[in-house]
Amino acid sequence: MIILDYWREIVFAVFCLVTFIQLFYYIAIFSRLAFYKVAPKFHSQQQPVSVIICARDEADNLARNLPGVLVQNYPTSNEVILVNHNSTDDTKYLIEEFQRTFKNLMPVSLTQDAMMISGKKFPLSMGIKSARYETLLLTDADCVPASENWIQLMQDGYKPETEIVLGYGAYTKAGSFLNKIIRFETYHSALQYLSYALAGIPYMGVGRNLSYKKEIFFKNKGFSSMNFIPGGDDDLFINKVATKTNTAIVIDPEAHTLSKAKKTWEEWFTQKTRHYSTAKYYQKKHKWLLGMYSVTQFLFYPLFIFTAIFFSWWIALCIFGVRLIVQAFIYFTTMKKLNEADLFPLFLLFELWMCVYYILFLPALFKKAKKSWN
Structure with a gap:
């Protein structure tokens, strides 16, 4: 057959x-984050803000991280709504202790679950319903703002037409290889969702650092269209309501949130499996774009090896070099912007790891996630 006679050329x-x-x-998408510059502002926005945190049995995390949220340098009216969702640990007493010092801490106590609403969506909805202010800023109990300017910088992302501001939820740096793997995967996800937002195709945000208007939440009936899905309170909601005109990003390192990465491979695998179980509900155009990138990234190295062995090693090497130069530039500049520059020397190793990563987590796209959110 002719195809068999020219299989080398076909592979090439x-x-x-x-x-x-x-x-x-x-070049067309990720470079937007690489070249992104914040337009100079002559005055900062200081709208009243409701910070919302949901917690279930998170007393240790709250004791460690909540002060960083409560002592923000933000002179305008703000409140921290802490939704205590059926906690059985010392969360209640910890909240009472914090309230003695911080008058802007507003607890919401939930003692029951909502039937047919799985995951974190019910407590988060109750927190949003309780919010006094139009501008909402979401984070998690295991996160701490990177600086006292977190609220201010996230609000600076708003313009008159903006309804959603996407932030970066980073992980604290540690010496283990697993920590670097987790941080690279987090960076790699952010490279995509932040770049897509800049390209006018926003498709997700992360609940560790996310802001949107209360009006857009109620105008779209909250999480009602996704109540049957355990996750999705952040990425699926943004996937539904974000547009090219109503979404902005904030990447200032002082506007990041920080949380501790999982310490074992098993814990991390469970966490990522839960996250990816919602991706199948993205809009078709987003699934297609994300899928095409992942598939071609996975195929690149096997095809490079086949081309080098069976067609022409020097042509294969030239093509590899062109991609490597472009990729290195994008990675270096964006890692620097997201305060992950220490990962750059290992980016080729992480690239190879991504081939294994896709194989490991492909089943998660078809797996039904557990209903609990914590």
Whole structure:
């Protein structure tokens, strides 16, 4: 057969196509974050803000992280709504102790679950309903703001037409290789959702650092269209309501939130499996774009090896080099912007790891997630 006679040329052609698609993503989409610059502001916005945190049996995390939220340098009216969702630990007493010092701490105590509403959506909805202010800022009990300017900087992302501001939820740096793997995966996800937002195709946010208007929540009937899904209170909601005109990003390192990464591979695998179980509910255009990038990233290295062995090693190496230069530039500049520059020397190793990563977590796209959120 003719195809068998020209299989080397066919593999080479597919390798060229895959490389072209990868370069398209890096140059047309990811470069937007690499070259992103914040427009100068002559005055800061200081709208009243409701910070919302949901907690279930998170007393240790709250004792460690809540003070960082309560002592923000933000002179305008603000409140911290802490939703205590059926906690059985010392969360109640910890809240009472904090209230003696911080008058802007507003607890919401829930002693029951909502039937047919799984995950974190019920307590978060109650927190939003209890909020006094129009501008909402969401984070988690295991997160701490990177600075006392977190609220201010996240609010600076708003313009008159803005309804959603996407932030970066980072993990604290540690010496283990697992920590670097987790941080690279977090960075790699942020590279995509922040770049897509800048390209006018916003598709997700992370609940560790996310702000939106109360009006957009109620105008879209909250989480009612996704109550049957355990997760999705952050990414699926943003996937539904974000547009090219109503979404902005804030990447200032002082506006990040920080949380501790999982310490074992098993814990991290469970966490990521839960996260990816919601991706199948994204809009079709987002699934297609994200899927094309992942597939071509996965195929690049096997095709490179086949081309180098069976077609031409020097042509394969030249093509590899072009992608490597573009990729290195994008990674270096964006890692620096997101305060993850220490990961850059290992980016090729992380790239190879992503091939294994896709194999490991592909089943999660088809797996039904557990209903509990904590």
